[in-house]
Amino acid sequence: MIALPDIRSAAAVIAPHVVRTPLLPFGTGWIKPENLQPIGAFKLRGALNALARLENRSNGVVAYSSGNHAQAVAYAARLHGVPAAIVMPDNTPAVKVEATRALGAEVFIVGITERVERAEALVAERGAALIPPFDHPDVIAGQGTIGLEVLEDLPDVEAVVVPMSGGGLISGVATAVKSLRPDVRVLGAEPELAADIAESLRTGELVRWDPLKRAQTAADALRDEPSALTWEHIGRYVDDVVTVSEDEIFGAMVRLVRRARLVAEPSGAVAVAAQEKIGGGGVAVVSGGNVEPALLARLLAG
């Protein structure tokens, strides 16, 4: 498991390259707008930390992702001047493929079932290093820097609400928060349609949901499931889970536009929807803002 010194060390490593996001008042609580990071999501923190700590990165890095992790790794690699190969499934929206290429990465489009295999082949062929989206201590420590910043900015915070899927973000944030302030509540937020961690915490053991079931949520960045590593952090540190409906997610997206002037993707609004559901208060992490403009237009025209 990771510990506070790993997160403090990550904070020093990534500070020159990430936006120090402020807390913004929202209702009776606060939000932390990680959608304002250069690639539009918190994922940059973990990717930057992992890449900076690679002992040998001269042969480049490899990642598989259809989403924000792809751009995070591409961005971090460009910053460090190393080549990045990103494996993306063939159902990835063209706009995301182009955004990843625009950051200088070489993109490999494969069938959804082949992506891990292809990434591993690239690692073997090139002697490159794989940067996983969440299942790695350096990635988790990078995401945890958000927890440090929350405590710095709001020492009397009572609760932190964090979206969960693979669990990298909440593992890092919860480790930071509970190490420094065990009294602060750490709440996970999940879409009802992908609430496998909520069920796991209720039953006390890691349950697996059918990926096709999880794929039904519009929160497309929250369709993953924890690894053994993230589940260990979650089981130890997370106090409770709040699940939200698709309508609650879309409603939170609209309120973020109207009341906070922020664009969130569905996954990025899940913690805010959870915060609203429990009556406000605390700090909710707005994890990303890479939404299809047409979806946002439909919701705003509502």
Add this chain to the structure above:
Amino acid sequence: MIALPDIRSAAAVIAPHVVRTPLLPFGTGWIKPENLQPIGAFKLRGALNALARLENRSNGVVAYSSGNHAQAVAYAARLHGVPAAIVMPDNTPAVKVEATRALGAEVFIVGITERVERAEALVAERGAALIPPFDHPDVIAGQGTIGLEVLEDLPDVEAVVVPMSGGGLISGVATAVKSLRPDVRVLGAEPELAADIAESLRTGELVRWDPLKRAQTAADALRDEPSALTWEHIGRYVDDVVTVSEDEIFGAMVRLVRRARLVAEPSGAVAVAAQEKIGGGGVAVVSGGNVEPALLARLLAG
């Protein structure tokens, strides 16, 4: 004219109550997202400073505004526990009237030509203090704190791009920037449809445009004109003006959503449109984000 110590002093006064907005990378330059202030616009800075410096505020404050200044004064008054009376013209959108009332202000709806008169009557009746939207040294000094923050965060900044209308924002920012770093260029941004300051700087004297002409721009917060006080600051400090078309403004709004995950109102995107027009670089101030959701939906569906 105001000077650097006024702005430094304002910064100390308002710091506990405003969001310390970060600089965000945008294209080859940066943006300063003042739309993230609690009321969605930079106006909070000036209103807070002016209100805090009133010698006698026990009888409350008065303002006339249909826009962001109304909510700024209402918010600042609530914070200090003093009554606020806001005079709004009868063509103010209901949503802005309600937002101002929701902040605890007493709202007076009057014909557009009567608003100054009514505000002055309220001041006389109540012994209250008028907080003007831009024509006041304390308001200008409050807005100038943005300039200090830009220099703190980006010491090697080459240019700052600021929207202009009444001129309070650019007067404050330019005073801060030029006092500390005379080599940094200060550029004003105006809609072509309300480019009276551009013409004034070209001809060397303050020209007045027909308010009905200025009212044609969608940038509804930029339909004012300078006072003698702000014109003095502008003439002394502003290096050049960039004017932008309505289409360039709308285009910048869309790019702010897609690339910066920020919601700007048309006026709030004018400096960004100007920044883009001159090829990027520098810091553009995103001055506000209180846009009608239906307008944003139309632009995004575009």
